[in-house]
Amino acid sequence: MNYIIETKNLTKIYRSEGKIVKALDNVNLTVERGRIFGLLGPNGAGKTTLMMTLIGLVMPTSGSARVLGFDIIKNSVEIRKRVGVLPEGADFYDHLTAKQNLLYIAALNGINKAEREERVEKVLKIVGLEDAKDRKVGGFSRGMKQRLGIAQALLKDPELLMFDEPTAGLDPEAARTFKNLVLKLRDEGKTIVLSTHLLFEVGPLCDDIAIINRGRIVLHGGVKDLAEKFIAEEGYKIRVQGKGDIGRFANAILNLKDVRNVRVDREYILIEASKDVRAEVSRLASAHGVEIVALELTVPSIEDLFMKYYKWG
Amino acid sequence: MASVSVIASKEFSDIIRSKRFIILLSIFALLMIAAVASTYISATQGIAAPTAMPRGFLLSVASNLTSMMAYFAPILGIVLGVDAVSGEREKGTLKMVLAQPVFRDTFINGKFLGTVAAISLAVCIAFLVNVGGSIIALGITPTGDDAARLFLFLIISIIYAVAYYGIAILISTVSKKTTVSVIASIMIWAVFTFILPIIATMVVFSITPIRIQPGQNMTITPELREEIRRRITITETVNMFTPNYHFNRAANNILRAYIGAGFMPEGGATSGRPLQQAIRAVSIIESLAMVWPNILVIALIAVFTLIATYMLFVRQETR
Numbered sequence: 338m339n340y341i342i343e344t345k346n347l348t349k350i351y352r353s354e355g356k357i358v359k360a361l362d363n364v365n366l367t368v369e370r371g372r373i374f375g376l377l378g379p380n381g382a383g384k385t386t387l388m389m390t391l392i393g394l395v396m397p398t399s400g401s402a403r404v405l406g407f408d409i410i411k412n413s414v415e416i417r418k419r420v421g422v423l424p425e426g427a428d429f430y431d432h433l434t435a436k437q438n439l440l441y442i443a444a445l446n447g448i449n450k451a452e453r454e455e456r457v458e459k460v461l462k463i464v465g466l467e468d469a470k471d472r473k474v475g476g477f478s479r480g481m482k483q484r485l486g487i488a489q490a491l492l493k494d495p496e497l498l499m500f501d502e503p504t505a506g507l508d509p510e511a512a513r514t515f516k517n518l519v520l521k522l523r524d525e526g527k528t529i530v531l532s533t534h535l536l537f538e539v540g541p542l543c544d545d546i547a548i549i550n551r552g553r554i555v556l557h558g559g560v561k562d563l564a565e566k567f568i569a570e571e572g573y574k575i576r577v578q579g580k581g582d583i584g585r586f587a588n589a590i591l592n593l594k595d596v597r598n599v600r601v602d603r604e605y606i607l608i609e610a611s612k613d614v615r616a617e618v619s620r621l622a623s624a625h626g627v628e629i630v631a632l633e634l635t636v637p638s639i640e641d642l643f644m645k646y647y648k649w650g
Numbered sequence: 651m652a653s654v655s656v657i658a659s660k661e662f663s664d665i666i667r668s669k670r671f672i673i674l675l676s677i678f679a680l681l682m683i684a685a686v687a688s689t690y691i692s693a694t695q696g697i698a699a700p701t702a703m704p705r706g707f708l709l710s711v712a713s714n715l716t717s718m719m720a721y722f723a724p725i726l727g728i729v730l731g732v733d734a735v736s737g738e739r740e741k742g743t744l745k746m747v748l749a750q751p752v753f754r755d756t757f758i759n760g761k762f763l764g765t766v767a768a769i770s771l772a773v774c775i776a777f778l779v780n781v782g783g784s785i786i787a788l789g790i791t792p793t794g795d796d797a798a799r800l801f802l803f804l805i806i807s808i809i810y811a812v813a814y815y816g817i818a819i820l821i822s823t824v825s826k827k828t829t830v831s832v833i834a835s836i837m838i839w840a841v842f843t844f845i846l847p848i849i850a851t852m853v854v855f856s857i858t859p860i861r862i863q864p865g866q867n868m869t870i871t872p873e874l875r876e877e878i879r880r881r882i883t884i885t886e887t888v889n890m891f892t893p894n895y896h897f898n899r900a901a902n903n904i905l906r907a908y909i910g911a912g913f914m915p916e917g918g919a920t921s922g923r924p925l926q927q928a929i930r931a932v933s934i935i936e937s938l939a940m941v942w943p944n945i946l947v948i949a950l951i952a953v954f955t956l957i958a959t960y961m962l963f964v965r966q967e968t969r
């Protein structure tokens with residue numbers, strides 16, 4: 338398979354002031370085309386280091402990686418020519434207008450003069466900043482700067498986009514606008530890599546995720562597959578509240594095929610099963626003369642999955 | 651791929667539109683005009699020059715031109731270099747630029763080029779205000795030799811400003827924070843401009859204490875002459891470590907078309923007889939021969955600081 342990003346034992350060790358930090362520890366990662374890929378992990382996990390390494394601004398200590406088929410060490414300029422990046426903590430020139438900033442970045446990308454103006458207008462429109470284009474960036478709000486940051490990344494009409502902590506510090510409204518834009522870009526066929534420590538805000542947006550912690554990838558895959566596997570591992574949890582001979586009823590449930598475990602807690606029966614066995618439980622109830630007061634199923638959520646790995650390390 | 655010229659022209663236009671550049675240039679232009687006015691007043695009131703040297707354009711403008719440039723060039727260089735790297739790093743604009751297909755060396759070279767162009771422009775403007783003002787005020791047209799000397803002075807001034815820019819941008823590149831860079835640059839400037847000369851004087855006094863007693867007849871004995879020579883040598887040796895000394899020596903000699911040496915009259919200074927003077931013209935070539943080592947030192951400071959900045963910057967990682 339031809340991945341848009343592929344890393345092989347990518348390792349980065351920072352040495353500063355006597356301290357040694359393994360920011361990336363043998364990272365093996367693949368990103369498929371046309372997907373929203375979430376790089377999730379707590380602060381200091383190594384997300385920014387990974388992104389900066391992928392565009393050649395940070396040199397790996399060992400290992401290798403290819404982005405769009407280009408080697409990150411030998412051909413990083415080719416990568417930056419083709420990848421729209423919004424680095425964490427990057428900012429614009431305050432004394433220039435939004436448009437002037439974008440025109441400069443367009444020039445840095447080698448977009449020829451005749452085309453620059455048109456491209457700039459186009460991306461300003463995409464992010465909804467046409468009305469503010471002639472205002473100095475110094476007076477922009479955080480949300481506006483973030484939109485301009487995305488506009489900047491879109492200037493070269495890239496196949497691959499990388500946004501580092503794009504929703505940090507945004508109000509919910511702006512975050513929602515951002516998410517809609519990302520979905521739209523994905524539907525246009527672009528690949529978007531998002532990094533974030535805001536697990537619950539961005540996580541559900543992703544098609545694929547990798548959870549990184551202390552420089553190590555602890556979970557990697559498609560969100561759907563991961564969720565199915567997680568549910569299979571964790572199982573379905575069913576809570577039954579009944580009136581009658583609970584003890585015998587519980588024993589009978591334990592004998593059901595897909596039931597792994599049953600616990601009785603006063604009038605409640607807590608069932609762990611590998612399938613949804615509510616129908617069978619109902620049938621058994623009538624057979625045992627138990628009146629069912631409540632029958633609840635809890636499916637483990639994707640959030641539960643994230644939390645399990647987030648706490649790792 | 652981004653060429654150096656894109657970055658250089660942005661840098662240049664940013665600088666010449668910046669408040670600090672315009673304010674600095676305005677202040678010095680005003681000072682230059684004030685200096686020209688004082689030259690004009692002394693000329694029209696016929697206040698004689700303290701020497702018997704031939705009066706000419708250079709003699710009228712040289713002293714205020716050099717003393718003004720001796721302050722303007724370093725301050726200009728420092729103001730433009732002090733946050734050149736640390737400022738963009740702190741703000742995050744460096745990261746934004748380097749996330750584009752731009753090599754680190756392209757960025758720093760573009761910055762050098764744009765700033766050196768702006769420095770040249772500023773020094774030229776300050777120079778033209780002074781020289782042009784003097785031409786109008788004095789009504790004297792510089793001779794061809796004058797013009798050649800003034801041109802050389804202009805070049806030396808630009809190199810001098812670039813040397814200070816090099817020092818400041820080097821500090822800015824190694825500093826984690828702009829505030830640290832500002833403090834360090836100002837300290838270095840103050841050391842070169844005020845502190846080392848003071849130290850030089852102190853060293854002289856501690857090594858060769860004054861032996862002339864008040865009331866003693868000021869006859870130039872061979873011992874006294876030797877002592878004066880020693881003092882000058884010591885002062886110069888200490889000051890040799892400042893770019894300022896080299897600039898002053900180069901500028902003063904380039905703008906001096908005549909050399910005069912004063913001799914004590916017979917019977918000493920208290921004899922009542924006038925100071926004897928021998929005056930002779932020096933060609934521009936002679937002047938250059940005298941000061942080229944000084945020009946070389948300033949140029950080397952400029953080149954080495956810029957090369958060091960380049961090497962450090964290219965090796966740094968983007969955080």
Ligand SMILES: Nc1ncnc2c1ncn2[C@@H]1O[C@H](COP(=O)(O)OP(=O)(O)O)[C@@H](O)[C@H]1O
Nearest residue numbers: 351353358360379380381382383384385386969
């Ligand atoms: N230039 C650097 N020098 C030393 N340590 C660094 C440097 N950059 C990052 N680190 C360290 O590497 C680890 C990963 O940092 P980072 O990639 O910024 O994480 P994240 O983006 O996930 O918050 C952290 O422990 C951080 O302190």
Ligand SMILES: [Mg+2]
Nearest residue numbers: 384385425502
């Ligand atoms: Mg980060």
